[in-house]
Amino acid sequence: MKEFKFKIEGQEYVAQVDEQESGAQVTVNGKTYSVEVEREAHTAARPVKRVGVAAAAAPAAAAGAAAKVTAPLPGNITKILVSAGQKVKKGDLLLTMEAMKMENNVTAEFDCTVKAVVAKVGQSVNQGDVLVEVVGDAVAAAPAPKAAPAPKAPAAPAPKAAPAAVPAPSGGKSVNAPLPGVVIKINVAVGQAVKKGDVLVVMEAMKMSNDIVCEWDGKVAAVNVQQGASVNVGDVLVIIA
Numbered sequence: 001m002k003e004f005k006f007k008i009e010g011q012e013y014v015a016q017v018d019e020q021e022s023g024a025q026v027t028v029n030g031k032t033y034s035v036e037v038e039r040e041a042h043t044a045a046r047p048v049k050r051v052g053v054a055a056a057a058a059p060a061a062a063a064g065a066a067a068k069v070t071a072p073l074p075g076n077i078t079k080i081l082v083s084a085g086q087k088v089k090k091g092d093l094l095l096t097m098e099a100m101k102m103e104n105n106v107t108a109e110f111d112c113t114v115k116a117v118v119a120k121v122g123q124s125v126n127q128g129d130v131l132v133e134v135v136g137d138a139v140a141a142a143p144a145p146k147a148a149p150a151p152k153a154p155a156a157p158a159p160k161a162a163p164a165a166v167p168a169p170s171g172g173k174s175v176n177a178p179l180p181g182v183v184i185k186i187n188v189a190v191g192q193a194v195k196k197g198d199v200l201v202v203m204e205a206m207k208m209s210n211d212i213v214c215e216w217d218g219k220v221a222a223v224n225v226q227q228g229a230s231v232n233v234g235d236v237l238v239i240i241a
Contacts, residue, residue: 002016002017002019002074003015003016003017004016004017004073004074004100004206006073006205006206006207008180008181008182008205008206013028013029013180014028014029015027015028015179015180015233017100026179026233026234028179028180028232028233033232033233033234034234065135065136066115066133066134066135066136067112067133067134067135067136068130068132068133068134069094069106069108069109069130069131069132069133069134070127070128070129070130070131071097071106071125071126071127071128071129071131072104072106072127072207072208073099073100073104073127073206074099074124074125074126074127075097075098075099075100075104075124075125076097076098076099076122076123076124076125077095077096077097077119077120077121077122077123077124077125077131078096078097078098078103078121079095079096079121080094080095080117080119080120080121081093081094081095081096082094082095082114082117082132083114083117084114084115084116084117085113085114086113086114087111087112087113087114087137088108088111088112088113088114088134089108089111090108090109090110090111091107091108092107092108093105093106093107094106094107094108094114094131094132095119095131095132097125100178100179101178102210104208106131108134110136110137111136111137112134112135112136112137113134113135113137114132114133114134115133115134115135116132116133117131117132118130118131118132118133119131119132172221172239172240172241173216173218173239173240174236174237174238174239174240175200175201175212175214175215175236175237175238175239175240176233176234176235176236176237177203177212177231177232177233177234177235177237178210178212178233179205179206179210179233180205180230180231180232180233181203181204181205181206181210181230181231182203182204182205182228182229182230182231183201183202183203183225183226183227183228183229183230183231183237184202184203184204184209184227184228185201185202185227186200186201186202186223186225186226186227187199187200187201187202188200188201188220188223188238189220189223190220190221190222190223191219191220192219192220193218193219193220194214194217194218194219194220194240195214195217196214196215196216196217197213197214198213198214199211199212199213199214200212200213200214200220200237200238201225201237201238203231203237212237212238214238214240216240218240218241219240219241220238220239220240220241221239221240221241222238222239223237223238224236224237224238224239225237225238
């Protein structure tokens with residue numbers, strides 16, 4: 001059984017995932033959900049969902065200051081794209097790791113030079129383990145602008161509540177939320193034809209952007225969420241006919 005701890009909008013969650021032959025048992029804050037996972041008839045592995053993960057290092061570093069890029073969550077290192085002595089820019093991809101059946105891109109948070117690559121391909125890491133050591137590059141200091149009176153920020157709108165679930169039509173297949181999060185983008189509409197691998201919905205969870213992809217060819221029968229809606233594990237996002 002794997003356990004994950006994370007915060008969403010200030011609220012703490014503890015998720016325990018018990019993988020089984022036919023799916024998984026997911027327990028979030030004491031509430032257990034049964035998650036069904038469709039298996040392919042052939043032996044080819046299902047494509048992993050790709051998400052972007054911000055490197056767990058300081059958001060900025062002074063010239064010559066050392067910093068450590070750490071694992072944002074437990075997983076396995078699948079690819080290393082940098083080496084010692086290499087210069088990288090903010091946003092450059094350092095390595096990829098697989099966690100929770102998703103491929104995560106770990107990127108640089110600032111311009112820097114790679115001091116050492118600690119992780120190795122195939123290595124299992126825990127949250128907080130050091131992956132790469134870097135040294136901040138010099139950045140020309142810009143003159144500070146004159147302070148202007150800050151306008152009053154409008155009150156942030158409350159997140160939209162998820163709409164009532166739409167039952168799947170006869171023969172329809174539902175695409176469910178793999179973990180709690182917030183819907184930040186919807187790429188399809190009712191009646192739209194989709195192919196296996198198309199991105200249906202993008203949701204933010206555990207400070208990561210997750211692409212929810214279609215696993216079958218078909219047509220969108222219903223879109224069961226709205227942009228900004230908060231969803232829980234197993235909530236129906238889209239129904240494919």
